[in-house]
Amino acid sequence: MMAVARDIHVQGELRYGEPMSRHTSWRVGGPAETFFLPASIDDLSAFLAELDTSTPVFWHGVGSNLLVRDGGIRGVVVSATKMLRKLERVDGYRVRAGAGLPCTQLARQCIRWGLGPSEFFAGIPGTVGGALAMNAGAHGGETWERVESVRTINRAGEFFQRAPSEYSVGYRNVTGPANEWFLEGLFRFEPGVEPSMETLNDMLERRKATQPLGLPSCGSVFRNPPGDYSARLIEAAGLKGHRIGGAEVSGKHANFIINRDNATAADIEALIDFVRRTVLEKHGVELVHEVRIVGEEAA
Ligand SMILES: Cc1cc2nc3c(=O)[nH]c(=O)nc-3n(C[C@H](O)[C@H](O)[C@H](O)COP(=O)(O)OP(=O)(O)OC[C@H]3O[C@@H](n4cnc5c(N)ncnc54)[C@H](O)[C@@H]3O)c2cc1C
Incomplete structure (x- = not known):
C-alpha cells in the first residue's frame, strides 16, 4: 500500500x-x-x-x-x-463537550453537576463525536435531544458553528453537510430533572446481565425495525450461537456478534449478511445494520 x-x-x-x-x-x-x-x-x-x-x-x-x-x-x-477532551459547564443547564470525550465521562460529570437527563450517555462506550455522528442513544435517551449547537471542521480545515436545524436526525442516523466532522457539542439539560448515580449503576448492571460485555463486539449490529426488536427476530430465527469462522451470534444477546476466536472482518461481515438473509426469509423483515462498515476487502 x-x-x-x-x-x-x-x-x-x-x-x-x-x-x-x-x-x-x-x-x-x-x-x-x-x-x-x-x-x-x-x-x-x-x-x-x-x-x-x-x-x-x-x-x-x-x-x-x-x-x-x-x-x-x-x-x-x-x-x-x-486532544478533544474538553468538558466545561457553560451556565445553569448547558455543557460544552469535546468530540473525543468518552460519553461515560460526560454522564458522570453531568450527574455530579446535577444536570439531567444525562445517565443514558453512560451506556454508550464511544466518544461524544461518535454519539453525534450516530445519534447514539440508550434507555430512552438520544444524543440529539440534548444538542443546542455543534462546532465542526471541513475537509479544507475550515471551522463552522452549526445548529441542529442544519442536520437531518433520525434513529441511529444523522446526515448533515458532507465532508465535515464534529469537534465539539453544546448540550442543554433540563431544569428540574435530578440525575442519579444509582440510576446509572442500575442501568449498567442491567447491561451486564443482558449483554456479552467483556467479549469483543460493536454492541447492537442491526437497528430495531419499527415496532419490533432485531434481537427477538434473530433469536426466533434460531441464530443464537451461529458461527462463521471466528465470528458468532451471541447466545446472551442475539443482536450482538462477538469475535469469539480470532475472527476476520470478512467472517463478521459474512455473518451479518447471513443473519440479514435468514431473518428476511423467516420473518419477511429486512434488517438494516447500524454498525458502519468501511474499508477495502483483503486482496
Ligand atoms: C458493548 C457495546 C454497547 C453499545 N451500546 C450502545 C447503545 O446502547 N446505544 C448506542 O447508540 N450505541 C451503542 N454502541 C455503539 C457505539 O458505542 C456508538 O455508536 C458510539 O456512538 C460510537 O462512537 P465511537 O466514538 O466509537 O465512534 P466510531 O465507532 O469510531 O465511529 C462511528 C461512526 O461515527 C463517525 N464519527 C466518529 N467521530 C466522529 C466525529 N467527531 N465527527 C464525525 N463523525 C464521527 C465515524 O466516522 C463512523 O462513521 C455500543 C457498542 C458496544 C461495543
Missing part, C-alpha cells in the same frame, strides 16, 4: 500502515494507509488544508461501532480523540 502525506509537516504523529484492529472494539480491521493523531485543532486544520484534495479522509472515534474490512482504509484516518 502506498503511504500518503509523507511530505506534510505536522506537530502531531503520522503513522503509516497502522493496524485498525488496535482501534476497533471488534479487534479486527486491516491497516490505515495513514493514521494521523493531531497535536491540536490548529495542527489538524493546517494538515487538512495542505492535504491533497484527492486523498480520502475518514474520522475515527474509538471504533465501538465500526467494522473495518481486512484490506484496511485508503487515505487518512484522523484520530483526534485524545
Whole structure:
C-alpha cells in the first residue's frame, strides 16, 4: 500500500500502515494507509488544508461501532480523540463537550453537576463525536435531544458553528453537510430533572446481565425495525450461537456478534449478511445494520 502525506509537516504523529484492529472494539480491521493523531485543532486544520484534495479522509472515534474490512482504509484516518477532551459547564443547564470525550465521562460529570437527563450517555462506550455522528442513544435517551449547537471542521480545515436545524436526525442516523466532522457539542439539560448515580449503576448492571460485555463486539449490529426488536427476530430465527469462522451470534444477546476466536472482518461481515438473509426469509423483515462498515476487502 502506498503511504500518503509523507511530505506534510505536522506537530502531531503520522503513522503509516497502522493496524485498525488496535482501534476497533471488534479487534479486527486491516491497516490505515495513514493514521494521523493531531497535536491540536490548529495542527489538524493546517494538515487538512495542505492535504491533497484527492486523498480520502475518514474520522475515527474509538471504533465501538465500526467494522473495518481486512484490506484496511485508503487515505487518512484522523484520530483526534485524545486532544478533544474538553468538558466545561457553560451556565445553569448547558455543557460544552469535546468530540473525543468518552460519553461515560460526560454522564458522570453531568450527574455530579446535577444536570439531567444525562445517565443514558453512560451506556454508550464511544466518544461524544461518535454519539453525534450516530445519534447514539440508550434507555430512552438520544444524543440529539440534548444538542443546542455543534462546532465542526471541513475537509479544507475550515471551522463552522452549526445548529441542529442544519442536520437531518433520525434513529441511529444523522446526515448533515458532507465532508465535515464534529469537534465539539453544546448540550442543554433540563431544569428540574435530578440525575442519579444509582440510576446509572442500575442501568449498567442491567447491561451486564443482558449483554456479552467483556467479549469483543460493536454492541447492537442491526437497528430495531419499527415496532419490533432485531434481537427477538434473530433469536426466533434460531441464530443464537451461529458461527462463521471466528465470528458468532451471541447466545446472551442475539443482536450482538462477538469475535469469539480470532475472527476476520470478512467472517463478521459474512455473518451479518447471513443473519440479514435468514431473518428476511423467516420473518419477511429486512434488517438494516447500524454498525458502519468501511474499508477495502483483503486482496
Ligand atoms: C458493548 C457495546 C454497547 C453499545 N451500546 C450502545 C447503545 O446502547 N446505544 C448506542 O447508540 N450505541 C451503542 N454502541 C455503539 C457505539 O458505542 C456508538 O455508536 C458510539 O456512538 C460510537 O462512537 P465511537 O466514538 O466509537 O465512534 P466510531 O465507532 O469510531 O465511529 C462511528 C461512526 O461515527 C463517525 N464519527 C466518529 N467521530 C466522529 C466525529 N467527531 N465527527 C464525525 N463523525 C464521527 C465515524 O466516522 C463512523 O462513521 C455500543 C457498542 C458496544 C461495543
